[in-house]
Amino acid sequence: MTKRIRKAVFPVAGLGTRFLPATKTVPKEMLPIVDKPLIQYAVDEAIEAGCDTLIFVTNRYKHAVADYFDKAYELEQKLEKSGKHRQLDLVRNVLPEGVRAVFVTQAEALGLGHAVLCAKPVVGDEPFAVLLPDDLIWNKGGPGALKQMADHAEANGAGAIAVQDVPREQTASYGIVATDDFSERSGRIRRMVEKPSPETAPSTLAVVGRYVLPAGIFDALEKTGRGAGGEIQLTDAIASLLDTTQIDAYRFRGTRFDCGTHLGLVEATIRFALDHEKISDAARDSMARTLHELGVIDLD
Numbered sequence: 029m030t031k032r033i034r035k036a037v038f039p040v041a042g043l044g045t046r047f048l049p050a051t052k053t054v055p056k057e058m059l060p061i062v063d064k065p066l067i068q069y070a071v072d073e074a075i076e077a078g079c080d081t082l083i084f085v086t087n088r089y090k091h092a093v094a095d096y097f098d099k100a101y102e103l104e105q106k107l108e109k110s111g112k113h114r115q116l117d118l119v120r121n122v123l124p125e126g127v128r129a130v131f132v133t134q135a136e137a138l139g140l141g142h143a144v145l146c147a148k149p150v151v152g153d154e155p156f157a158v159l160l161p162d163d164l165i166w167n168k169g170g171p172g173a174l175k176q177m178a179d180h181a182e183a184n185g186a187g188a189i190a191v192q193d194v195p196r197e198q199t200a201s202y203g204i205v206a207t208d209d210f211s212e213r214s215g216r217i218r219r220m221v222e223k224p225s226p227e228t229a230p231s232t233l234a235v236v237g238r239y240v241l242p243a244g245i246f247d248a249l250e251k252t253g254r255g256a257g258g259e260i261q262l263t264d265a266i267a268s269l270l271d272t273t274q275i276d277a278y279r280f281r282g283t284r285f286d287c288g289t290h291l292g293l294v295e296a297t298i299r300f301a302l303d304h305e306k307i308s309d310a311a312r313d314s315m316a317r318t319l320h321e322l323g324v325i326d327l328d
């Protein structure tokens with residue numbers, strides 16, 4: 029597999045029950061980190077990596093995601109008339125020119141593997157990316173995680189899966205890989221297990237939601253039965269390819285925020301606020317004062 033990826037799949041059909049009541053009407057992918065919805069960070073990362081076709085696997089409750097990527101004629105006209113060019117750019121750049129969004133529906137919530145399989149008719153016979161928007165990855169001043177992985181995949185003729193080290197007691201929350209020796213950042217995956225218990229986990233290298241996969245994954249998914257949690261798991265389909273296909277674990281540069289959890293979402297919000305072009309100083313002061321009031325730090 030040496031072709032450059034051009035297509036990116038975003039599974040966004042989950043119910044987001046962990047964030048109720050916010051997610052009663054707002055899909056979790058639309059929750060903001062300061063002033064951008066979560067999904068926009070993943071979309072920007074995919075575009076930076078060279079993708080021009082973005083495939084959203086959604087369900088009937090996720091109109092807000094499709095609306096968000098649609099052109100907002102009236103709003104754009106109003107902003108143009110009132111000379112608000114900066115805001116106009118922000119609205120237009122949600123989806124830059126030359127990038128198209130395609131929506132496919134996942135009628136039943138049968139798991140991540142099933143969601144990816146729903147994108148098969150649009151992806152066709154070429155390598156592609158999968159990005160789970162819950163995982164927000166920030167590599168300040170450097171290339172995004174998917175760009176790093178796409179470069180690695182292209183150079184090595186391999187698939188690539190983002191990994192990070194986790195404490196052993198957390199293995200049951202992740203796909204876990206076992207690899208050949210790591211050379212700097214990567215190693216060929218030999219085993220992959222979805223959410224193993226700490227006692228049975230083959231390592232503590234955990235899968236983070238970025239994948240560069242060969243088109244062969246679709247055949248594998250079609251043959252994959254229900255796995256962990258009774259769902260069709262992407263991990264199981266990838267595992268079935270490992271004997272014949274080189275797929276590398278790739279330890280990306282950057283920080284990952286697990287925005288599928290309350291704490292992760294808050295951490296990302298704080299980190300991005302502290303770095304935000306408009307509010308960083310004020311955010312820093314505000315946080316320092318709060319920590320001082322709580323007795324965590326001493327400002328005197």
Ligand code: G1P
Nearest residue numbers: 140163201202203235236237263
């Ligand atoms: C999914 C994958 C898992 C991966 C995780 C990363 O799990 O199935 O292998 O480690 O994303 O965020 P989920 O968190 O959707 O249960």
